[in-house]
Amino acid sequence: MSFSFTILGSGSSGNCTLLQHNGYHLLIDAGLSGRETCRRLAALGVAPESVRGILLTHEHQDHIQGLAGLTRRFRMPVFAGSATLDALRPGSPISAAEPIACGQEFVLGGMSIQPFSISHDCADPMAFLIRADGLQLGFAMDLGYISGLVRERLLGCDALVLESNHDLEMLKAGPYPWELKQRVLGRLGHLSNEAVAQFLEKDFDGRARHIVLAHLSQNNNHPDLAVLSARRALLGRGIQEEEVDRRVRLSFQHRVSETIRPDEENNRRDQ
Numbered sequence: 001m002s003f004s005f006t007i008l009g010s011g012s013s014g015n016c017t018l019l020q021h022n023g024y025h026l027l028i029d030a031g032l033s034g035r036e037t038c039r040r041l042a043a044l045g046v047a048p049e050s051v052r053g054i055l056l057t058h059e060h061q062d063h064i065q066g067l068a069g070l071t072r073r074f075r076m077p078v079f080a081g082s083a084t085l086d087a088l089r090p091g092s093p094i095s096a097a098e099p100i101a102c103g104q105e106f107v108l109g110g111m112s113i114q115p116f117s118i119s120h121d122c123a124d125p126m127a128f129l130i131r132a133d134g135l136q137l138g139f140a141m142d143l144g145y146i147s148g149l150v151r152e153r154l155l156g157c158d159a160l161v162l163e164s165n166h167d168l169e170m171l172k173a174g175p176y177p178w179e180l181k182q183r184v185l186g187r188l189g190h191l192s193n194e195a196v197a198q199f200l201e202k203d204f205d206g207r208a209r210h211i212v213l214a215h216l217s218q219n220n221n222h223p224d225l226a227v228l229s230a231r232r233a234l235l236g237r238g239i240q241e242e243e244v245d246r247r248v249r250l251s252f253q254h255r256v257s258e259t260i261r262p263d264e265e266n267n268r269r270d271q
């Protein structure tokens with residue numbers, strides 16, 4: 001039995017994650033170009049022909065850039081909310097659409113997938129709980145804040161992929177125009193390092209042995225700041241330093257991150 005995930009790329013210019021379960025391959029989002037997605041899959045020894053579908057969080061460009069090309073070329077079905085599919089259609093023809101809905105669990109390749117609602121400025125934003133082999137991955141990117149529902153859904157996870165988009169001070173002092181700053185900071189925007197830290201310190205149940213920080217802004221964040229903030233929050237709960245170092249991971253825009261098996265304590269470090 002094997003269940004793992006690999007972030008192929010994550011950040012403001014493209015997000016794509018590979019889920020693997022017993023040889024079954026599924027992507028979450030297709031925000032890298034089709035060609036780059038194939039290149040990064042190849043680096044993992046995964047043929048794009050073997051990917052059985054794309055699970056979509058929402059229709060923003062940094063999550064769908066490669067969608068039309070991949071679905072056309074490899075006939076991958078797209079699993080997304082109905083409103084997301086409607087929002088996609090004019091600009092991004094896809095070969096096969098499979099509507100999914102928040103709160104309605106479904107099974108693909110032996111993985112049980114439960115979409116849940118998050119707050120973001122798009123048609124039907126979703127995060128996912130993915131369960132396989134008795135293990136649970138919580139996957140939440142592009143959310144303006146951590147709602148009560150999100151807190152509840154992220155309980156009991158063995159691994160978490162969580163957006164840590166910006167550092168508040170860097171965003172405020174940074175190059176974005178005022179309207180865009182307001183958008184990122186708002187309840188329909190993106191999670192800050194500080195919001196993640198608050199979650200980890202107060203609401204996180206302490207279970208997940210792998211906490212992957214994702215969707216870091218290149219303009220308004222620095223990987224060291226994101227890690228420092230998450231580390232400080234976990235240390236504040238009294239978790240030992242060595243243990244904190246093992247748990248907190250980064251993901252990267254321009255390269256594939258380490259493959260994480262939620263059941264293994266010591267995955268290969270690649271940082």
Ligand SMILES: [Zn+2]
Pocket residue numbers: 058060120122142
């Ligand atoms: Zn978005």
Ligand SMILES: [Zn+2]
Pocket residue numbers: 012015060062063142215
């Ligand atoms: Zn995004």
